Amino acid sequence: MRSLPTPTPRTLALWVGGALLMTLGVALGNQDVVWPALFLVLLPLLALLTVLVLRPHFTVERTITPPVVGAGEPATVHTVARVTRPSPAGTVVAEDDPGHRLGTPHHARLEASRAGQATGTTYPIRGRHRGRYTLDGFRIRFSDLLGFWVHTVRLPQPTPFVVTPAVVPLPPARASAYGATGETPIPQTAISGPDDAMVREYQPRDDVRRIHWPSTARSGTLMVRREEAAWDPTAWVMLDSRAGVHDEERGERPTFEWLVSAVASVGLRLLADGYTVTLVDASGTRHDVAADRPAARAEWLDPLVDVQVSAALDLHEATVRMAQATSEHLFVALVGLLDRGTADLLAATTASRQRRLVLVVAPRPAARPAFEDGRAILVDHGWTVHEVSVDADLAGVWESASGGVA
Incomplete structure (x- = not known):
């Protein structure tokens, strides 16, 4: 809906004064007082007409550099407002509001005296939470020459901005992957x-x-x-997206967000090491990315921008997917809560030559006995289990844990 000009305190004061003066003139029967009072009342209305008819027109261009960032990383917004119809309105103030999750509104003064005049402005934003955002809060605010009215006009110019999960650079695994034949990579052993x-x-x-x-x-x-085609490594990364194991705090789930960040980081590390990586969540949703694809990084991070907790009560659907792996594939499971039931499901996917790693969020004291039972089951089935906290150094955890699946 199109906005209407707003009267300033000056207009309200003029109307009140004019009304009182007109009332006084009528009461005294003095026409010399009524006419000035009528002028005071009508003057703001004439100013309103000029604001509506002579308002300036602008086109807006907005770019964000870079258009995709990791959570917590900065980006720069650059806007250019160009006059398509000048106006004697005087000062025009622009406001670009990226939204409270990205930053604070940015203000700038625009020149509107002649057509074609352009004013550029730059300001920083920072996406602290992963997600897809649209910047579409550009507004211009101007008044008439006498300051009776202020008119705010929104100029639609939607600009997409994507915040991926935070990515932690991880060191290479200590050992390289085994391919479909179980052979080590040619460059190291041949x-x-x-x-x-x-x-x-x-x-x-x-x-x-x-x-x-x-x-x-x-x-x-x-x-x-040996054949050069022998090395064709594949890795499976499982994200525990069960809503029931991630407590909500002030509208957020810290343990889930940590796991999403860990999945993003581990997946990119494995892609850099030459793996074809398959992502599976608790609901069984599968996403495959090959290391040799030009946009492998973007393809891996894109579904993690939108991933949310699921209604799944266990990891059955995820382990059904993982059971499709061959006996030489690498497994990395990122788990929010480990107990005997979860461990049994993961252990059921085990094949004789798979390398298996679990990073599990440290349990609360009450859940410690169930955690230890689950850990024992997985260790007995050849899994390497690492307990982590949400403030742990993921790079250090990965460097220590990856050696256990060599």
């Missing part, structure tokens, strides 16, 4: 024979037809040919 064949040491159940005799004779150890 050697070249005279015919440049890529070889490795013989392992039980290797096909004898792959034995590379020249390398065997030269090294004194039985060597077999």
